[in-house]
Amino acid sequence: MLKAEVLIDRDFAVGATDPRLFGAFVEHLGRCVYGGLFEPGHPEADERGFRRDVMALVKELAPTIMRYPGGNFVSGYNWEDGVGPVENRPRRLDLAWFSTEPNTFGTNEFIDWCREAGIEPMLAVNLGTRGADAARHYLEYCNHPSGTALSDLRRSHGWEQPHDVKFWCLGNEMDGPWQMERKTATEYARIATETAKMMKWTDKTVELAVCGSSARNMPTFGEWEYTVLDHTFDHVEFISLHTYFNNYAHDTAAFLASPDLMDSFIDEVVAIADAVAAKRRSSKRIMLSFDEWNVWYRTRGKGEGRAKPGWPEAPQILEEIYTMEDALTFGGACISLLNHADRVKSACLAQLVNAIAPIMTETGGPAWRQTIFHPFAQMSNLGRGNVLRSKVNSPTYSARYYDPRGAEELYYPMPEVPYVKVASVHNEDDKTLTLFVLNRHLDESITLDLDARGFNDLTLDHALELRHDDLQITNTKDAPDTVSPVALDGVQVQGGRVQATLAPASWNVIRLKTQN
CATH class of the missing domain: 2.60.40.1180 (Golgi alpha-mannosidase II)
Known part of the structure; x- marks a missing residue:
């Protein structure tokens, strides 16, 4: 044998796992929200429309922080559409997933859902079609106690106490040609810098994550990270990483090996971040937020697996059905994240329900665990402490x-x-x-x-x-x-x-x- x-x-530890290492991701994508965690009228729904069967599985999964509302969705999202009386909220065409967004679930509902689940909220601001002004207004609405137009607007909507959201993402995948108002590294770095300044002037307690490359295989990987951090270094605490594992080649051995590339990706981004620090002779260390990661490839191509014609509401898209093989590769990624606990201080499994998710539901029916549910639940519940x-x-x-x-x-x-x-x-x-x-x-x-x-x-x-x-x-x-x-x-x-x-x-x- x-x-x-x-x-x-x-006595030889890599570092302590940060509670935020065990996070996940909720995006307005397919049936992640509507028909997933939120389904008014479902037999298991509470008075707010939150599915209690899904909530029970989420608590078993034990994510610690939740990224919202996107993802690609955020680059065209007006946060104002998702607050206030539900009957007054506009229906919009969502260009990220070619769906109709009803906005019946928005920021305040998300915060309530997080509180019910015992999860820290992580919010992303739109740096695609919008910019720094909308971002600082969003922050003021969420975090300022009272006495201003936006904080009092929140209170008039029924949320007297501030949401006190501490972790904010400055846009999403702004290097990607699929993104609304894609930007060059310099264009993004400038708007991210000014947004970070204004957000921290509004609430100095927040922590900010700047966008890294959408993936390690992007043509501008490395150059993007250096340029963005060279501009934003003094204003942010995190840089994001995204990766999705695939078995397009139908090579199981290679597929199971692929999490080792995640280790290389992390090491490379750490080196770039530290090079920017060295240029400044700074002791500050930028931490990593691996805020999208999962196995995803069967539903990743173009066509009806990714979008459906006719601008449907909550279409059944990106519903990856996970195998035992996928769970093994997924477990390897869990190990990679743990073994970089010194610098990866936040991570988000993408996503939570139905769309590339560990939890599946039938609209109007039951909820169940996918194969990848188990390695994540074990990592989150048992992986707290010093990684040796x-x-x-x-x-x-x-x-x-x-x-x-x-x-x-x-x-x-x-x-x-x-x-x-x-x-x-x-x-x-x-x-x-x-x-x-x-x-x-x-x-x-x-x-x-x-x-x-x-x-x-x-x-x-x-x-x-x-x-x-x-x-x-x-x-x-x-x-x-x-x-x-x-x-x-x-x-x-x-x-x-x-x-x-x-x-x-x-x-x-x-x-x-x-x-x-």
Whole structure:
């Protein structure tokens, strides 16, 4: 049997996981809002129209921060359309998803939903069709206590207390040709700088994220980040990253290897941000907000998978049905995020319900967990604490990952991909050590032999594996638990050593208790 040796040390940590690392994303896209988390008249809806069955699954998933209202949608969004009496709100054509937006769910409803779910709200401002003036007015409406036209307008709408939203995104993917009023790096950097200044003059307590490249494969990646941060460095705390994993090439081994490119992406953006800091001889460090990430490719092309004719309301689009294979790649991305906890301080799974989401619903019917639900819920619920540096000695394999870029075909050679990918999280408060382990070998089990130095008194709390013989199996409305965690048997713990047998193509979580 193949063997992977892992060494961790209690005193050698990457960094502490920020609570915002475990976030998600709600956009006015397809059935994410309407027919997803918000469906007045549904048997499970409360008096505000919030689906209680969806809310229960969200609380189980345990996201900590929620990005809203977009995404591409925000680049054409007038925030004023979504506040005030519902009967007076305008219906608009949404050019992001070629839908009709009824605006019956807006900022105040979103804030109420977040409060009900126990989630921090993250808001994005429109720097596509609008600019700094609308952004600072939006902030004033949300955060100023009272005594001004906009704060008193909020109070007249029924929200007496300020929303106190602390995290704001300065636009979305402004380098993308699909974006409304796309900008060059310099054009975006200038408007982002002025917007940041005015927003912080309005509320000095807010934290701001500036747009990075829409993806690592954008032609201007790197140059975009440097230019934008060179302008905005003194005014923002975060730069955003977006990535979506695909298996267009129908190469499972390469697909499971692709989260390692997420590690490279993070390292490159950190280097660029620190180069801007070095130019200024500044000790300030820009943190990373990975505010869009997921597996997404089956519904990503043009046509009715992405948009439907006739400007429908809440169309059934981008409803990616996730497989066991997808859950494995997704788990690898969870490990990548954890292992960069020193600089990735915020992240948002895109999205939450129905559209490329861990939760699926039937309009008027039930809600259920997709396969990717489980790795995220385990990461969020069990991944709080200090991430320890993991030295992994694992057998490796070669892969060639395909990533489309316009009409070009772009392949990333990956010559040495370790079959075993690991993240280790030590929580001193609840005296736990949690191991998140992915076995990417498609045919063979691998013995994990982990030496946890500084932990001489470990005991097993529980161990779970997520796997299925059929990597293309999915969870459905009629069989919602086909892919679910089950007990991982045979885990042996003695002192500070842990041994386990990892099944082929499996995601594993081993929770250990410490005595000190």
